[in-house]
Amino acid sequence: RRVHGRAFIFGCHAECANEVATKCDDIVIVNLDDGSVSLPIFQLPEIPEDAYKDLIDLFSALKYKFDLQLLNRPSFLTADEMLIYHNEFNSQFDREIRAVCMDFMVSLFADVLPFVNSELNKFRGDQFLDTRCDDEKLFYRVVSSTAGFQFFIRDRIRRLEDAFFHIALYRADSTSMRRTLQSLSAANAMQLISKTRPMFKKRSLSIEGESSHDQYIAIPFSQHDVPNTVLNLPSLKSTTNSQISSSHFHKECVSLLTQSIDHATSAMDKAYYRYLRGMIYVALNDPVAALTDFGDISSLDSRLLPTQIMSELFAIVNLAVDIPGEDAQLIDSLKRRFSATYRDGSTESLFDKRGITRGSSIAFNVITEFMEDIPSKPLNLKEFIKTIQLRDILVDEDAIRRLFEGLTLESPLITVATLSRFLGYWNELDNLCRTFIKTPAIGSSLGGGEFILKVSSIVRSDLGVGSLVLTPKRLLFLEQGSNICHEVAKLSHIEFIERITRSSIFIDSSLSLRILKKSLRGNTPERFDVALREERDCWFHLVQEMWCARRQSEDPAEKDPQIITQGAQTVAVLNAVIMSSTCPDVQHSSNPSWSIAHVAHFTRLRTSGSASSSTESGDTPLALVHRINPTQGEPNKSTIEAVLYTTKMSSDQTVEDSDSGDNEPQLWCAISLSRDDARVRGGSRVIRYDASTWAPHPRKFVAPDRILCLAETVNSGAIWAGSTDGSIHVIDATHVRGTRQLQRHEDLVSDIRPIFSIINNNLMVSASLDGHIVVWNADQHESQREFHLSGLRGLVGIQISGSDSIWGCAKDSGKIIKLNISQTDENRIDKELSVRSEGERSLRLQCMLLTTDNQIWVGCATTGQIEVWHSTSYQRIDTVYLNCSGISCMVEVRDTIWVGTKCGRVFVYNGRTRMVVRELVVAPNAAIRSMCTTGGKYVITGSASNDGRIALWRS
Numbered sequence: 004r005r006v007h008g009r010a011f012i013f014g015c016h017a018e019c020a021n022e023v024a025t026k027c028d029d030i031v032i033v034n035l036d037d038g039s040v041s042l043p044i045f046q047l048p049e050i051p052e053d054a055y056k057d058l059i060d061l062f063s064a065l066k067y068k069f070d071l072q073l074l075n076r077p078s079f080l081t082a083d084e085m086l087i088y089h090n091e092f093n094s095q096f097d098r099e100i101r102a103v104c105m106d107f108m109v110s111l112f113a114d115v116l117p118f119v120n121s122e123l124n125k126f127r128g129d130q131f132l133d134t135r136c137d138d139e140k141l142f143y144r145v146v147s148s149t150a151g152f153q154f155f156i157r158d159r160i161r162r163l164e165d166a167f168f169h170i171a172l173y174r175a176d177s178t179s180m181r182r183t184l185q186s187l188s189a190a191n192a193m194q195l196i197s198k199t200r201p202m203f204k205k206r207s208l209s210i211e212g213e214s215s216h217d218q219y220i221a222i223p224f225s226q227h228d229v230p231n232t233v234l235n236l237p238s239l240k241s242t243t244n245s246q247i248s249s250s251h252f253h254k255e256c257v258s259l260l261t262q263s264i265d266h267a268t269s270a271m272d273k274a275y276y277r278y279l280r281g282m283i284y285v286a287l288n289d290p291v292a293a294l295t296d297f298g299d300i301s302s303l304d305s306r307l308l309p310t311q312i313m314s315e316l317f318a319i320v321n322l323a324v325d326i327p328g329e330d331a332q333l334i335d336s337l338k339r340r341f342s343a344t345y346r347d348g349s350t351e352s353l354f355d356k357r358g359i360t361r362g363s364s365i366a367f368n369v370i371t372e373f374m375e376d377i378p379s380k381p382l383n384l385k386e387f388i389k390t391i392q393l394r395d396i397l398v399d400e401d402a403i404r405r406l407f408e409g410l411t412l413e414s415p416l417i418t419v420a421t422l423s424r425f426l427g428y429w430n431e432l433d434n435l436c437r438t439f440i441k442t443p444a445i446g447s448s449l450g451g452g453e454f455i456l457k458v459s460s461i462v463r464s465d466l467g468v469g470s471l472v473l474t475p476k477r478l479l480f481l482e483q484g485s486n487i488c489h490e491v492a493k494l495s496h497i498e499f500i501e502r503i504t505r506s507s508i509f510i511d512s513s514l515s516l517r518i519l520k521k522s523l524r525g526n527t528p529e530r531f532d533v534a535l536r537e538e539r540d541c542w543f544h545l546v547q548e549m550w551c552a553r554r555q556s557e558d559p560a561e562k563d564p565q566i567i568t569q570g571a572q573t574v575a576v577l578n579a580v581i582m583s584s585t586c587p588d589v590q591h592s593s594n595p596s597w598s599i600a601h602v603a604h605f606t607r608l609r610t611s612g613s614a615s616s617s618t619e620s621g622d623t624p625l626a627l628v629h630r631i632n633p634t635q636g637e638p639n640k641s642t643i644e645a646v647l648y649t650t651k652m653s654s655d656q657t658v659e660d661s662d663s664g665d666n667e668p669q670l671w672c673a674i675s676l677s678r679d680d681a682r683v684r685g686g687s688r689v690i691r692y693d694a695s696t697w698a699p700h701p702r703k704f705v706a707p708d709r710i711l712c713l714a715e716t717v718n719s720g721a722i723w724a725g726s727t728d729g730s731i732h733v734i735d736a737t738h739v740r741g742t743r744q745l746q747r748h749e750d751l752v753s754d755i756r757p758i759f760s761i762i763n764n765n766l767m768v769s770a771s772l773d774g775h776i777v778v779w780n781a782d783q784h785e786s787q788r789e790f791h792l793s794g795l796r797g798l799v800g801i802q803i804s805g806s807d808s809i810w811g812c813a814k815d816s817g818k819i820i821k822l823n824i825s826q827t828d829e830n831r832i833d834k835e836l837s838v839r840s841e842g843e844r845s846l847r848l849q850c851m852l853l854t855t856d857n858q859i860w861v862g863c864a865t866t867g868q869i870e871v872w873h874s875t876s877y878q879r880i881d882t883v884y885l886n887c888s889g890i891s892c893m894v895e896v897r898d899t900i901w902v903g904t905k906c907g908r909v910f911v912y913n914g915r916t917r918m919v920v921r922e923l924v925v926a927p928n929a930a931i932r933s934m935c936t937t938g939g940k941y942v943i944t945g946s947a948s949n950d951g952r953i954a955l956w957r958s
Contacts, residue, residue, distance in 0.1 A: 017034060017036055020032055020034065020041075024041065048141040048142040048145050049138070049141075049142060050111075050142060051110075051111065051136075051139045051142060052138075053110065054107060054110035054111050057106065057107070057110050058103065058106075058107045058110075061103040061106060061107075062103055065096070065099055065100070065103070066096075067096055069089060069092055069093075105166055105167065105170060106170070108167060109167060109170045109171050112155070112167075112171075113171040114131070114134065115131060115156070115159065116159060116171060118130055118131045119156065119159045119160055120160075120395075121160050121161070121162055123392055123393060124160055125160075125393065126156045126159075126160070127395060128147055130395075131143070132144060132147075133437065164702065164740075172701060232272055232275075234259075234260075234263060234276075234279075236256060236259070237252065237255040237256065237259060249286075250287065253283050253286050253287050254287070256279075256280075256283050257280055257283055257284070257287075260276050260277075260279055260280040260283070261280070263276045264276045264277060264280070270783065270784070274300050274307055275307075277296045277297075277299050277300050278296070278297075278300055278307050278309075280296050281293045281294075281295075281296030281297045281300070281309075282309075282312075284296060285312065285316070290316040290319045290320050291320065291334065293312075293316055294313065294316050294317070294320070294334065297309065297312075297313055297316075317334075320334050377419065377422065377423045377426065378390065378419065378422065379419065380419065381416040381417060381418050381419060382416065382417050382422065383415060383416055384404065384407050384415075387403065387407050387417055387422075388400055388403045388404075388407075388638075390422075391403050391406070392638065394426070396429060396572075396575075396576065397572055397576060398636055398637060398638055399569070399637075399638060399639075400638045400639055402569070402572070402573065402576075402604070405601060405602055405604060406576055406580070406602055408601060409580060409591060409597075409598040409599075409601040409602040410422075410425060410580065410589075410590060410591050410598065411590050411591070412590055412591055412593070412594055412597070412598065414590060417590065418589075418590055420586075420588040420589060421583070421588075421589040421590045421591070424583040424586050424588070424589050425579050425580065425583045425589075426579075427583075428578070428579040428582040428583050429575065429576070429578075429579040432457065432575065432578055432579065433575070435458055436454070436455040436456070436457075436458065439455055439458050439472075440454065440455050442481070442486070443486070444481060444486040444487065444488045445472065445479070445481060445488060447488075448479060448488040448490075449474065450476070453474050453475065453476055453477075454474060454475070455472060455473070455474055456473045456474060456475065456545070456549065456571060456574050456575060457472070457473040457542070457545055457574070457578060458470055458471075458472055458473075459471040459472075459535060459538055459542065460538065461483060462533055462534055462535050462536070462538075463513075463533070463534045464480060464531070464532065464533035464534065465530075465531055465532050465533070466480045466482065466489050466491070466531075467480075467482050467483070468482070468483050468484075469481045469482040469483040470483070471491075471533055471535070471542070472488075473542075473545060473546060473549065473574070475494075475549060475553070475567050475570065475571045476493060476494060476553075477490055477491070477492065477493050477494060478490075478491040478492050478494070478497075478518070478546065479491060480533075491518070491520075491531050492518060492520040492531065493520075494549060494550050494553045495553055495554070495557060496520045496521040497518055497519070497520050497546075497550050498519045498520060498521060498528050499518075499519040499528070500516070500517070500518055500519075500543065500546055500547050500550065501516075501517050502514070502515075502516060502517075502539055502540065502543050503515050503516070503517045503532070505532065505534060513534040513536055514534070514535060514536050514537065514539040514540075515532050515533060515534045515535065515539060516532070516533050516535055516539050516542055516543055516546070517530060517531070517532050518530070518531045518532075518533075518546070519531075540581075541578065541581045541582070544577060544581060544599055544603060544606070545574050545577060545578055545581075547603070547606050548570065548573055548574050548577055548603045548604075548605055548606050549570050549571070549574050551570075551605040551606045551608070551609045552566055552567060552569065552570025552571075552573070552605040553566075553567060553570065554609070555605055555608065555609065556570070558624075559623075559624030559625075559627065560623045560624050560627065560924065561627075561630065562627050562628065562629055562630055563630035563632065563952065565630075565631075565632045565635045566605075568635065568636075569604075569605075570605055573602070573603070573604055573605065576602060577599065577602050577603055580598060580599060580602050581595070581599060584598060584599070621921075621922055621923075621924070622921040622922060622923055623923050623924045625957070626921065626923055626956045626957050627923075627954065627955075627956060627957075628941065628955040628956060628957055629697065629954075629955045630952050630953065630954050630955070631692070631697055631952060631953040631954075631955075632951065632952050632953075633672060633674050633690055633699070633951070633952075633953065634674065634951055639948075640948045640949070640950070640951030641674040641675050641676060641688075641948055641951050642674065642675045642932055642945075642946075642947045642948040642951065643672055643673075643674055643932055643933055643945025643946055643947075643951065643952075643953055644673045644674065644675050644687065644709060644710055644711050644932060644933060644945070645671075645672065645673040645710065645711060645712050645713040645724075645933045645945070646670065646671070646672045646673075646713070646933045646934065646935045646943050646944075646945045646953065647670070647671040647672075647713040647714065647715060647722070647935055648668065648669070648670055648671075648694065648935050648936065648937045648938075648943060649668070649669045649670075649671065649715050649722075649736070650668050650669075650937075650938065667693055667694065667695050668693075668694035668695060668937070669691055669692065669693065669694055669736075670691070670692040670694045670697075670943065670953075671689060671690070671691055671692075671713055671722055672689070672690050672692070672933075672945060672953060673687050673688070673689050673710040673711075673712075673713055673724060674687065674688050674690065674951075675687050675709045675710075675948075676688055676705075686705060686706050686707045686708055686709070687705070687706045687708065687709050687710035687724075687726070688703050688704070688705050688706075689703065689704040689705075689706070689710060689713070689722070689724060689734060689739070690703050691736075691739050694937075700739050702738070702739040702740070703739065704724075704732070704734050704739055704740065704741055706724065706726055706730075706732055706741075707726075707728070708726045708727045708728040708730070709726065709727045710724045710725065710726050710727075710732070711725055711726070711727060711751065711752065711753065712724070712725040712752065712753065712754050712755050713725075713755070714755035714756060714757055714767065715736070715757065716757060716765070716767060716781040717757050717758075717759065717765060717766075717781070718765060718781075720735070720736050720737065721733050721734060721735060721736055721742070721781070722734040722736050723755050723767060723769075723781075724755075725752030725753070725754070725755050725769060726751075726752055727751045727752075728751075729746065729747075729748035729749050729750055729751065729752060729771060730744050730745065730746060730748075730752070731744070731745040731746075731747075731748070731752060731755065731769055732744055732745075733745065733784065743784055745779070745784060747769075747775075747777045747786050747789070748769065748771040748773075748775055748777065749771070749773065749775065750771040750772045750773035750775065751771060751772040752769055752770070752771050753770055753771060753772050753798060753799045753800065754769070754770045754799070754800050754801045755767060755768070755769045755770075756768050756769075756801055756802070756803050757781075757803075758778075758803055758806060759803070759806070765780060765781040765782045766778060766779065766780065766781065766787070767779040767781045768801060768803065768809060768824070770798050770800075770801045770811060771798065772797055772798060772799070772814075773798070774791065774792035774793060774794070774795040774796070774798045774813070775789070775790070775791055775792070775798075776789070776790040776792065776798075776801070776809065776811075776822065776824075777789050777790075778824050788824055790822060790824070792820065792822075792832065794816075794832075795811075795813040795816055795818065795820065796813055796814070796815035796816045797813050797814030797815035797816070797848075798811050798812075798813055798814070799812060799813070799814040799848065799849065799850065800812050800850050800851050802851060802852065802853035803853075804821075804853060804874065807823055807824055807825040808821060808822070808823055808824070808833075809821070809822045809823075809824055810822075810851065810853050810859065810874070811851070812838075812848045812850070812851040812861055813848065814847060814848050814849065814864065815847065816845065817837060817838045817839065817845030817846045817847065817848055818835055818836065818837055818838065818845075819835070819836040819837075819838060819848075819851065819859060819861060819872065820832045820833075820834065820835050820836075821833045821834035821835075834877060836872060836877060838861055838870050840868075846863045846866075846868065846870070847863060847864045847865050848861055848862070848863060848864060849862050849863060849864035849889060849890050849891060850862045850890060850891065850892050850893055851893075852893040852894070852895060852900065853874060854895050854900070854914060855895065856914065856915070857873060857874045857875050858871055858872070858873060858874065858880065858914070859871070859872040859873070859874050860893055860900060862889075862890025862891070862892075862893055862902065863889065863890055864889050864890070865888070865889050866888075866889060867884060867885030867886060867887040867888065867889065867890065867904065868882065868883070868884055868885070868890075869882070869883040869884075869885070869890060869902065870882055871883065871917065881917050883912070883917055885902065885904060885910055887904035887905060887906040887908065888904070888905045888906055889904065889905040889930075890902060890903070890904060890905070891903045891904060891905050891930055891931050891932060892931060892932070892933060892934045893934070894934045894935060894936050894942065895914070895936075896936050896939055896942055896958040897939055897958070898913065898914050898915065899911050899912060899913060899914055899920060899958070900912045900913075900914050901934060901942050901958075903925075903930075903931030903932075903933075903934050903944060904930070904931060905930040905931070906927075906930070907924065907925050907926040907927050907928060907929050907930060907931065907946070907950070908922060908923065908924055908925060908931075909922070909923040909925055909931060909934075909942075909944060909956075910922055910923075911923070923956065925944050925946060925950075925954055926946040926947075926949065926950035926952070928949045928950065929946040929947040929948070929949035929950035929951070930946070930947045931944050931945070931946060931947075932945050932946060932947050933945035936958070939958060940957075940958060941955055941956060941957060941958055942955075942956045942958050943955055943956070944956065
């Protein structure tokens, strides 16, 4: 029964069933006595056949007859043993039923996930329905209108990692992906490929030699033999004969739990005890003590954090006016630590600047409509961006800004008529492409991930009479009558495009398009002419834009396949701009040529010379291997704050995880989110890539503040991430999920390094900007030694020398320090070197590198100067000058030193001669923010937000 938009199940006596049925006309009545089912009066749509068959097969495989199970085992000695076995059998049967029902739900709704946009709180319902078969559309249309489906979509938008998420992730396959792509519009297909490719990775849930049903039933409801810890609660005591004092009971529980915490040896037991004690403090109306216990949980297991309760507690203490000074300081510290909290890999804000809680009481608006009404008033740029993003026309804000300027001719507002005409032509092309792709000749000719961008009317060409078709890869020609699809040219083979006018003595002159492409038979280019008449100019701009985008994507100095996605979206938008410019009531009709040139982004880059060119990039084309854009399909570019390459499988990883590819080389990157992000303001996101395919893992770790450094533990299979709020987030490398939050630093965590030691391989060292160095036990997540170097200002980097020495550089004081972590004096510096310029002025340092041949390279932050020192004689060896505005990072690869600069270039030096070997152009307008190596074969760089991409280089 649905009450206030919610559905639930309730039971009643069989004699009352008829009375209930007369009062409610939309319920399903199941009589448990006779097994009958009464359906509602209205007609229910049929369930999709494939999911229904799977459901029947799974239910048929269940073992539900207890007596048959007794035939294959010895008889019980006592009735109690038989009763225990019977209860276990019933419990297992219940778990199997839940597993079968979950499998049924995944079969029905797994294909929903690619159409959920978490950034815009949107579900593209009409696009999802277009991918369904005709006999399934009624079912999904009815289901999508229910309140239960809306709550389901809300959980998908929130990235809730429940059982549905995990099973759908592992069951998704390439067949579903291809069916989805073939039904998408041109503007969205490439964006969907980049977002969902890693999810559609086939993985069998069955083990060879076993039934797939039995194997599935064990996921995710399998029971593990974990020893339980029993906590005996105190008995209730009465203060009088008639009353029971709950507060006295709660206080005794607090005392008992305090003793249990002091005697507990397991970190997990301590986390459980603190969780229970925090809940009892809530019952005792002591929010400060409760928040203190919940705060301590974060360093043990942050998955236990009660998000909603903490939100309410923060709201209570914000409204309180009589909090003592020490408690007020404690609350402020907890606010800084828990501006966001982790739960199943996602982040939710606990409080905002006004102290208003955010939780289940806040309305969560899910946009499920794809086409909304045209706005009734002129829109400014901000409103226009939101309108375009909600319709999935474009997502990148820079591209939308160019579109706005092109449509308005740089006016502050876009009129209703202009927007209406533009959206009308965009929808017209979108519907035409969706219809045309169903043509058998076209559908069989398209390759994987290929879709239609533009279709012409019936035209005459060198191949006969038919329609010209543009895709992101090729130009096709569909011959009329025979329905034969010819390949005119691959876009990468086109050499020249020009507009011509053809005429003959029999036919009047017609506007035509001439395409010259590479010949496979000789050096003379092959020619293809097509008489497009009034469509010629439009086709010229569209083909040229897609051609320029592909050329830039394949340029040896660029090598970024994701540029093709941007080019395809620009082509769809450019067509609507050109078509709408013929209407007299639009703003850009007065100067359509300028509008077209402004929107055709890649054409303008190529004609103006701003695009990357392999002929002007020196060593870049030979060294560059690949580029990755972590924010592809998002509104804004982000800075790549840190990159980390890992190669080994964690020690506690299971064979199942190993089979899934988690033991493959992995690339981790931390990117800073835009402050305009509605879900996490000014935070960071950690993304894991499969280094063999460069496909991102679907789960991402989100932190409340910027993450500046990443490090891998030696043998515990975890990634440590240092944040600007002084926290160190411990991320499970297998599941990409935050498990702990370590709190020892009071300032920005500038660097984290593992210590490789024969005696102890579980040590990590972290440093913060205020000169605080902490030596951690990586297995226990506890601090072993701490050093407070108060004389240093701006400790920005550390290097490990051997197993007991740490080198670091101070940004503000211009000093290099050496520290022995095995010493007893926690404030003594073994060696201190001052880095000064020729005028004896302290240099502002940015990074340092300790090489294998005992050299210390120190880079300056504001000048292109590198000071080279010897790590044993403590003498300055050399000074290297670069033509740049500052050094940002350095790594050593065999006998070379790679130096990243703030001018977007990487200088490769010979470590012995200190001479430049190569100069690579990474991003002309963006600083190099992070670098790492892959063990000597490749170097990986991350750029600032002006470029926002990861680049892979041959070393």
